Amino acid sequence: MxxxxxxxxxxxISWQVAVGGPLLGLDLSARHGVHELRGWLxxxxxxxxxxxxxxLGGAFPAIPVLLAAAVLAARRxxxxxxxxxxxxxxxxxxxxVLIPLLVxxxxxxxxxxxxxxxxxRAGGLGWYPSGHTATSAIAYGTAALLVGRTLASPxxxxxxxxxxxAVCCGVGAGLVWSDYHWLLDVTASWCLAGSVLWALDRRLPGPVG
Known part of the structure; x- marks a missing residue:
């Protein structure tokens, strides 16, 4: 489910972005709200x-953290x-590897x-979906799944x-707050990352304890 x-x-979301549908009004509302709050603060x-x-959603430090977590999990x-x-x-x-292949x-x-x-620009990359959001969610999420399976305590x-x-939510919030991405860019990447992590979670061995 x-x-x-x-x-x-x-x-x-992808359909609405492709056709410029009414759902994109959420992006404008969120941006307006963020600007008002930012001005008030x-x-x-x-x-x-x-x-x-x-x-934190950049390839550095997210990918090194992922690789370090994999080494730690394998050692444990x-x-x-x-x-x-x-x-x-x-x-x-x-x-x-999946992060750039999907994004x-x-x-x-x-x-x-x-x-x-x-x-x-012609041949360039747009803002949808958010690469930083996908990178953080997939990299840190995978790292947590790998290390979590070595922890005996639930x-x-x-x-x-x-x-x-919390860290991944913070990355998304930081991107929207800083006008680096639209809200739907971030939301779409969370959906993408969630599907990847769900599939990975089903294929990894269970926790040690």
Missing amino acids: VPLLLTGLLAV DNPWVDYGARGLAD QWRAGGPRWWLPLPAAALAA VPAKAWFARPGPLGETV AARRWLYAATA
């Missing part, structure tokens, strides 16, 4: 923090005597202008997953 909902929502530190959160599985202790390594590599063609196809009216796994979700 979850992947169907995520895929369906992604399809609806008038705090440069909030803006710096938002940009810092957005930067090996020390625990897991039969497929090496599996986190190819899983992380696959996740890292870059979509950016080129939709060629959506940015929230500040930035135009897309409570520790829940805290790890909750913290990862």
